[in-house]
Amino acid sequence: MTQHVYPVLYVLLLWWFSTGLILYLNGLPRWTFKWTLIGASFFLFLGFVCLYASRDDLRITGAYLGFTGALLIWAWQEVAFVLGAVTGSRRQPLPAGARGWRRVVLAWRTVWHHELALLLLGAGVLLITWGAPNPSGWWTYGVLYVMRQSAKINLFLGVRNLAESFLPPHLAYLQSYFRRGGNRFMHGSLLLGGLGAVALWWQALHPGTGPFEASSYTFAAMLLTLAVLEHLFMVLPIPSDGLWAWGLRSRTGGDESG
Template identity: 55%
Template structure:
């Protein structure tokens, strides 16, 4: 229980609470964002310092703390994006009727600085833990990255549930890059890849020869990937995606959201 049950429950709680907290902070008045970013940047510095300090520690506590440090680093990415501090050079909606390469370039321009920030931070984390035995935090950050990239691409290609309610008002233009479809060709690939990763991590965690550090670390990672799969399932289910985080969305002023105009690439099918 201590090596598997507790890490799984901890990951579930941290995923749920941290997501809700970020949504709550990003729903506050924009003049609060500088303080939110200051706090997130302080936690990022702590996370990076912790990853480096724990890199050669293979104790059980180092697995827990390394995971938390990886989450703190990814939290900065989410906060920087949702506050609008780090998004992209394009701050307007997708051109009407845009298709193919034109639409892709516009979508990439809307999140370019965000993607480059992830690349830079991932490179720094890998460098800080290069060759070290404890890379639970590194794999945590990379798992978040893989799951979020998959989610972005599926939203771009088209899914049933777009979860637009998670976007704050200052990022509403990003809705124009989403497509509403029942399914896209990437979605089954994303699910199969996620299930495979989750299964492999679970087998590693349950391996009789695994050390306590490995058992805890791989359980944390397996649970995180499973929750990423759950987020993907929400994309194709006819249920509101915000059902788990309505408390986090409570900071946003109630307002009727205008319907997004249907387009040929984003129309329901």
């Protein structure tokens, strides 16, 4: 069971700690942002190194390295976005009365640089892992990408909990592009995400699955399970910011120029 229990704990720890750390760094004075981005860029490089080093490794350590490498790559775009370094060409609130395709186009302009970065990083992950026997890195990035796109669409269409407390002051204008309410797309997101997680857990726990495959499937299954949980946070009356209260404590004075 170690190929299941340890990956689950590892994913939970990184999910909780990395989210809180990004929130904490993003709440520091603005003059620190360049150093945060430089540090994140170092870990981006390290992530690609981990992917390359593990692409042919079919030991359990290979599953850990592949997962960790993809997560470090993903973390760079998270940091770049919340710092405001890679967002979009539009940085103003949605004009009053904007609806339909105009709202779609304006919303796209606020994040299209970020979307391009996601695709470029994903292409790098795919290039390194293409044809390699260890798919852990690509599975990790793929799950994160698909579920992040789902979350963005749902925020745009309408959800109950917008998690405004997670947005820093310099990205507060993004709230105007969100909608509070319900939407049918969320039903499909939860259904397909849940079915995908069940399928991955079934593969991970199948008696005929080897140690490496069990670890790889467990990483992907747990990550997808947490992504579905984050979707549930959007629709249930359950505040999630308490999980990362320690990361939000740095918000006081975070806009000082230093």
